[in-house]
Amino acid sequence: MVIVAACIAANLPFVNQRLLAAGPALASHKSLWLRLLELVVLYFVVGTFALLLEQRAGQIAPQGWEFYAITGTLFVTLAFPGFVYRYLVRHRGA
Template identity: 55%
Template sequence: MSAAGWFIVLLALAGANLPFLNQRLLGMVPLRAQKKSVWIRIAEMIVLYFVVGAFGFMLEARAGNRFDQGWQFYAITFSLFVVFAFPGFTWQYLVKRRPA
């Protein structure tokens, strides 16, 4: 696997966890609410999936060998993106924190 391929995998790992590791919209825009709702986090994951996918397609096109993809490709890559989000989900919702 090329360096660009590994870069996309690491970018997907970071992008999948970003919604769960902060309370800002897409990691940049502060929200009024104290905590983001799970629906906002899911919407962020979907947006970041497409951002990472577009970046991957750009790198693939620059390499000169862009391939057509069917629905199976998108189903598998989105499933992988959701699996990549597991550490952030675990940190946000399953780890018990002591009250300060």
């Protein structure tokens, strides 16, 4: 469930023009920097969701910097299809 949520959240900044998919729609295109900032925010949102699930299941396991480095890298890897769609695929009429 967490991996599916991470996959959806990682691609969300690249497939819409709204801020965090719920905010106001931007008239012009969002910049790459804004999309990357959204990616970081959504990483922490999914991490909080995973932490809540783990807390409900029992004791929370301690994590070091390695855990966050791996999950951050996985989140960026999951965002690759959205990045390819937004920046590398040629869209008609654009």
